[in-house]
Amino acid sequence: MSQWQEQRPSEEFYRVLDPDGNVVGEVPDVDEETLTRMYRTMVTSREFDEKALRMQRRGEVSIVARATGEEAVSCGSAAALEEGDWCFPSYRQTPAALYWGADMARAVAGMMGAEPETVDEHLPVEEEPPVSFTPVYVPLAVNVTNAVGSAMVDRFRDNDAVTMSYIGDGSTSQGDFHEALNFAGVFDAPAVTVCQNNQWAISVPAHRQTAAETFAQKAVAHGVPYDRVDGNDVLAVYAKAKEHCERARNGEGAGYIEAVTYRMVEHNTADEESVYRDADEREYWEDKDPIDRLETFLLRTGVLEEGDPERIREEVRDEIQDAVDEAREVPVSDPETMFEHHLHEESGGSWAQEHQRQELRAERNGENPFTDFTGEGLE
Amino acid sequence: MSLTTESRSDQAGREMNLVTAVNATLRQEMQRDESVRLMGYDIGPIGGVYRATQGLLEEFGEERVIDTPLSENGILGTAVGMAMRDCRIVPEIQFMGFFYPAFGQFMYTLVKMYERSGGNLEVPMTVRMPYSGGIKSSEYHSESTETYLVHTPGVRVVVPSTPYETKGLLAASIRSDDPVFFLEPKKIYREGKEPVPEEEYTLPLDEARYVRRGEDVTVYTYGAMTRHAKAAADSVDADVEIVDLRTLSPLDVETILESVKKTGRAVVLHEARRTLGMGAEVSALINEYALDRLKAPVKRATGFDVHFPGHQTEHAYLPDEQRATDAIQAVMDYEF
Ligand SMILES: Cc1ncc(C[n+]2csc(CCOP(=O)(O)OP(=O)(O)O)c2C)c(N)n1
Numbered sequence: 001m002s003q004w005q006e007q008r009p010s011e012e013f014y015r016v017l018d019p020d021g022n023v024v025g026e027v028p029d030v031d032e033e034t035l036t037r038m039y040r041t042m043v044t045s046r047e048f049d050e051k052a053l054r055m056q057r058r059g060e061v062s063i064v065a066r067a068t069g070e071e072a073v074s075c076g077s078a079a080a081l082e083e084g085d086w087c088f089p090s091y092r093q094t095p096a097a098l099y100w101g102a103d104m105a106r107a108v109a110g111m112m113g114a115e116p117e118t119v120d121e122h123l124p125v126e127e128e129p130p131v132s133f134t135p136v137y138v139p140l141a142v143n144v145t146n147a148v149g150s151a152m153v154d155r156f157r158d159n160d161a162v163t164m165s166y167i168g169d170g171s172t173s174q175g176d177f178h179e180a181l182n183f184a185g186v187f188d189a190p191a192v193t194v195c196q197n198n199q200w201a202i203s204v205p206a207h208r209q210t211a212a213e214t215f216a217q218k219a220v221a222h223g224v225p226y227d228r229v230d231g232n233d234v235l236a237v238y239a240k241a242k243e244h245c246e247r248a249r250n251g252e253g254a255g256y257i258e259a260v261t262y263r264m265v266e267h268n269t270a271d272e273e274s275v276y277r278d279a280d281e282r283e284y285w286e287d288k289d290p291i292d293r294l295e296t297f298l299l300r301t302g303v304l305e306e307g308d309p310e311r312i313r314e315e316v317r318d319e320i321q322d323a324v325d326e327a328r329e330v331p332v333s334d335p336e337t338m339f340e341h342h343l344h345e346e347s348g349g350s351w352a353q354e355h356q357r358q359e360l361r362a363e364r365n366g367e368n369p370f371t372d373f374t375g376e377g378l379e
Numbered sequence: 380m381s382l383t384t385e386s387r388s389d390q391a392g393r394e395m396n397l398v399t400a401v402n403a404t405l406r407q408e409m410q411r412d413e414s415v416r417l418m419g420y421d422i423g424p425i426g427g428v429y430r431a432t433q434g435l436l437e438e439f440g441e442e443r444v445i446d447t448p449l450s451e452n453g454i455l456g457t458a459v460g461m462a463m464r465d466c467r468i469v470p471e472i473q474f475m476g477f478f479y480p481a482f483g484q485f486m487y488t489l490v491k492m493y494e495r496s497g498g499n500l501e502v503p504m505t506v507r508m509p510y511s512g513g514i515k516s517s518e519y520h521s522e523s524t525e526t527y528l529v530h531t532p533g534v535r536v537v538v539p540s541t542p543y544e545t546k547g548l549l550a551a552s553i554r555s556d557d558p559v560f561f562l563e564p565k566k567i568y569r570e571g572k573e574p575v576p577e578e579e580y581t582l583p584l585d586e587a588r589y590v591r592r593g594e595d596v597t598v599y600t601y602g603a604m605t606r607h608a609k610a611a612a613d614s615v616d617a618d619v620e621i622v623d624l625r626t627l628s629p630l631d632v633e634t635i636l637e638s639v640k641k642t643g644r645a646v647v648l649h650e651a652r653r654t655l656g657m658g659a660e661v662s663a664l665i666n667e668y669a670l671d672r673l674k675a676p677v678k679r680a681t682g683f684d685v686h687f688p689g690h691q692t693e694h695a696y697l698p699d700e701q702r703a704t705d706a707i708q709a710v711m712d713y714e715f
Binding site for chain 2: 003113175328338342350
């Protein structure tokens with residue numbers, strides 16, 4: 001056997017728009033501006049991914065994990081947040097950050113490998129986004145535990161803020177995820193956890209992660225209220241996320257959402273999806289594309305007019321190009337930045353770090369860094 | 380007595396690089412012994428993200444090549460249980476930087492079961508982990524934190540530096556009744572091939588190897604840094620001896636001391652952070668047992684005491700031929 005058999009997830013979930021963009025559920029209360037912003041964010045994310053992929057192929061960035069096909073999950077859920085809330089993303093939630101005005105040039109510079117200190121210096125934050133985002137987490141599931149801690153603080157301080165975090169289907173197998181949900185339940189933390197179930201964890205299919213019928217059920221044992229939604233329907237995701245956020249904001253504790261979607265591309269640019277899954281399955285999911293679905297709905301309801309989608313696409317492409325141009329102007333990081341931000345220096349420095357910094361400097365000046373035989377340093 | 384493998388170019392065999400040697404050895408050991416099973420995520424159809432297990436699922440089936448849920452602690456913990464029941468488990472941890480969730484099972488059960496059962500319970504297992512940097516990847520994909528492992532009793536830590544070494548050391552690890560961490564320097568997975576014998580062979584799990592002999596100064600190193608030691612040895616005006624430590628735990632102290640007692644000068648070259656790295660241990664051993672033979676203080680050419688930096692700066696973190704050369708030169712020029 002060389003490939004996994006894919007099992008399509010059950011469609012027993014909450015849905016507002018069917019794959020053709022017809023209304024089949026209750027349309028949540030969102031104004032036209034929010035709807036357009038969601039649409040624009042999803043289009044931006046898709047175009048951003050394409051641009052990043054081209055940059056990866058040219059060797060300008062090392063590795064790219066795209067959100068293609070999954071935009072509705074993080075866009076719809078993040079849109080349910082409000083000013084003062086917190087968000088703890090992993091690496092596949094570009095739309096969440098873009099929705100809240102993440103600076104694209106800063107994101108691109110980061111992808112190009114510039115150190116955070118370099119990015120801060122050359123592309124300072126003009127205005128903090130109304131929702132606070134942590135740096136993207138690479139180790140899986142640890143963000144969810146941190147997010148619950150953040151939410152516990154708001155509960156102890158009687159704030160009405162919410163903390164949202166994201167986890168992939170595969171990562172729900174990690175202990176951290178269960179520990180997080182358990183704490184969230186026990187402490188009534190205003191933490192909303194979104195499981196972005198895109199059917200795959202690199203080459204391992206969802207049915208190999210759990211014998212449970214759904215990923216939503218994983219919340220049962222922790223006493224956390226949950227929902228399962230069509231993750232390619234941004235309105236459904238938004239509606240349920242809003243409910244959970246409101247409940248959490250009102251002091252009624254944590255919530256959990258499984259959003260059923262599909263990764264339409266490779267896991268990341270180091271992956272080769274053809275080795276483990278069928279190309280056919282992708283066609284099935286392409287019909288369910290979250291951007292097309294929302295676009296149809298917006299055109300039908302007159303929120304968008306004929307020609308708007310093309311215009312928006314052109315606009316965001318220009319925005320992305322500008323951001324890339326700006327990021328390319330950021331100079332390559334000075335290697336000495338690697339010594340920054342390990343300990344606060346005002347409370348006493350470290351001999352080793354100061355010494356090693358001198359060594360690196362000597363090395364870069366073409367001098368021999370090993371000539372200190374007294375411990376007094378090189379300078 | 381240490382084995383000298385100056386060069387394997389005289390060796391008959393199939394041309395392999397380091398990762399194909401891993402693959403061939405896993406196949407050989409699984410054919411040889413039915414109790415050998417692999418486990419880990421992504422090790423099935425795709426053969427691991429580095430293709431180290433490619434083709435093994437087809438050949439041995441799902442119960443011997445076990446594609447697991449995504450949980451390092453789950454993998455290590457269930458592997459311990461399986462090993463206690465007469466299986467030889469070879470878990471793969473996808474990157475060393477993702478071993479940390481498994482630290483609980485590592486400390487609580489894996490390294491202690493043999494000792495706390497008074498020698499009655501064995502936990503034979505070989506945990507494979509690609510490790511170390513130089514591949515311009517993202518956070519936690521370039522870790523060299525072998526010190527955490529080496530600091531812990533009850534476990535062997537092995538690092539191959541060539542395809543030939545890989546086969547002999549991996550086969551010996553799998554056959555060992557101890558838990559072994561087998562750290563694969565991924566930077567050199569596909570850098571260079573050499574002939575590797577088709578027939579079975581093992582290499583000792585407690586002996587360092589002389590890469591080359593010399594009279595003036597010893598460079599102690601392992602893994603991907605071995606090649607920089609060789610390049611540096613060619614570029615300095617000194618007769619350099621290179622010792623590939625191979626087994627970081629237990630360390631071959633006899634060879635370490637034998638070499639420095641002859642040359643009187645030592646450099647330790649590794650890409651892990653310096654503080655409490657292997658260099659600290661080797662240097663302390665020399666200080667304790669060979670101080671009166673030293674013609675110069677021991678120097679450590681290592682990574683810095685920082686979190687592994689982003690890919691624009693990793694080249695400045697990683698030791699290279701130049702850093703190795705400088706260290707050798709400095710101890711050569713020193714006079715008490
Ligand atoms: C603790 C940990 N183990 C392993 C990895 C390597 N890794 C990165 S992404 C990934 C698959 C994640 O799958 P899933 O949780 O389903 O999220 P998806 O990528 O599909 O969005 C793996 C194994 C990691 N980043 N962290």
